[in-house]
Amino acid sequence: MEELEGRKVIILNAIIKNYLETGEPVGSRTISKYTDLNLSSATIRNEMQDLEELGYIISPHTSAGRIPSDKGYRFYVDHLIREKDSEIREMKALVIENTEKMDKVLQKVAKLLAADTNYATMITAPKLHGTKLKFIQLSHVDDRHILSVIVTEGNLVRNRMIDIEEPLNDEQLLKLNILLNTSLTGLSIREINLGTIAALKEQAGIHSDIISTILDAVAEVISEDEDLTVYTSGATNILKYPELLNSGSATELLGALEDKQELKTILTEGLEEDEDEGKLRVYIGDETRSDRMHDCSVVTATYDLGDGVKGSVGIVGPKRMDYEKVMHSLRNLREQFGATLEKAELKIEQKEES
Amino acid sequence: MEELEGRKVIILNAIIKNYLETGEPVGSRTISKYTDLNLSSATIRNEMQDLEELGYIISPHTSAGRIPSDKGYRFYVDHLIREKDSEIREMKALVIENTEKMDKVLQKVAKLLAADTNYATMITAPKLHGTKLKFIQLSHVDDRHILSVIVTEGNLVRNRMIDIEEPLNDEQLLKLNILLNTSLTGLSIREINLGTIAALKEQAGIHSDIISTILDAVAEVISEDEDLTVYTSGATNILKYPELLNSGSATELLGALEDKQELKTILTEGLEEDEDEGKLRVYIGDETRSDRMHDCSVVTATYDLGDGVKGSVGIVGPKRMDYEKVMHSLRNLREQFGATLEKAELKIEQKEES
DNA sequence: TGTTAGCACTCCAACGCATCGAGTGCTAAC
């Protein structure tokens, strides 16, 4: 990326800032007044011509002003956003008792974030991948069904009904429970693979028919994780932006938000590499690598509940979204999220003392 | 409702049928050709005037044709729809292993139905209300947490992490488990109220502090049922209908579909009274009693998984939705749904024999 | 050499206007 001389940067910044607010192409005269450069509109025009040649801005047609190109937005996000000195605005409604069911919490968070930003939001359930197994419990339901409950380090719970073909007696079940717990507890989900399960099957011995059914089911629950669910909220916010509505991308976007496959791809991307822990990711237009989303921008962040329980959250809006605010909200959310658990512990501590 | 003379009914029917297809106001000449009444457009005009006076149709403006009023649709739904002789079209993709997690299944069903009908769909999780408790299990997680798992008659599972302030030993936990199971198993959710829980607290005796926390949590899980979740799909189908899009009701509708509160109200209505078991319910326009939905129609049905496990499913579309098809799809769905479990049993039976 | 004023040019958006056609309501004749 070529370096821009100072004045061009200021002008580009002004154009984008203005366009973010209004959504209308911005002209040279506006900039001439808006900035304190004290340059006439004519001079600005010359600079704008340059900026257009360099690909940072686009003129929709001859006699309109200019709007930022994807490259322009990218430059803005990378260089022009001034980090607000993170005064942690209170997301007061975000008081979550961590005992509540995870899916409710996620839905709530998505909703709050949407209300806060006025864009569409999405959030994945936390991935158990790196989490350690705390315990497994199989219980009798009736002759044909066994219930398996699996709890991991962050106190996340998965359960699943297992169909069996012949009843299992209490003794067998107890043995199985002990077997599972002694051999799996403490391992991270990642470490439990088909090999582990196969080894377990060996040990289990005679009743391998039923037991293998059960073990398969357990394995499935553990790895079920792969098809992680995505919760969305505020999809209708998309309809507030005329440029999306008219071009018909609003429809496409809503479609994308509904089927969730593409969202998953984008959200997961940030989860894979843990190098840049605290970074937010910004996708502008085609950078999302999704056709349906080529008219919008997406900002994602990962959140961490501790104990390796991590998920990912994102915001979808028009390209002219208020990046500063969105990024700030996400940072903020992440902090709050992390604090939730600690606060819960704290609460208990205090009560004990009194 | 006044009785309509035969010819008027035919004309009304023709108007509505035509409007359902085209979405455009229909004029007298069209009807004159469309029907085999062999009446001239002038005669039809006279009849149409009458129908308008009676409130069955509306003319959007002087020189347009007529469109059905809510009352017109109502008459159509009540009297004019010919039940297709229920040839059960194969909803082949609807092969559900009933071991899959309930929320996934519901989401899938909503999706299929949306794809099938081209309208927006919604479905509630089954209500446990009339269901009997099968068993409850409390297990140790760590010093501060106890996991409660509750299974009901239809093999539906609820679980919840309970925060406790001081550890509970194994013996206490065992006692508590026995207590809960002996006193609650076999009761229907409806029968378990605060009184029951209070009585239990009495019996529990000394450790009432922790135990009451736990019992409260259990009570909460059981009654959690009240805020039943609604899954939706195909919301974007709404955008396919220009009359909604232009009037701006599409936006409102999408909003309604998102926040789900209103949907719940409508869906639940059918669940409360179990008198008219098999009936579908049709809400036209304001009959939904929701402002945001006054430009659309809703058709709902209840489904029954046996053992008193019931939920409710609905379709949201423009007033000119294809009522026949929608109602047929819902009927069909209900049958398939009921059959799912039976089929699952069957599968097991067969395997045992071989 | 960079900046600016001035001017011609472009193009969209808005407006007014005429036209068209679908559809109505009414009347008179069958």
Place this chain on the structure above:
DNA sequence: GTTAGCACTCGATGCGTTGGAGTGCTAACA
């Protein structure tokens, strides 16, 4: 009771005009 005919209404469509915002270029200025 039915129908043909006719005047009338009113939205949709298309078209030319106008206005304004904004550009690009050129020539003059510092």
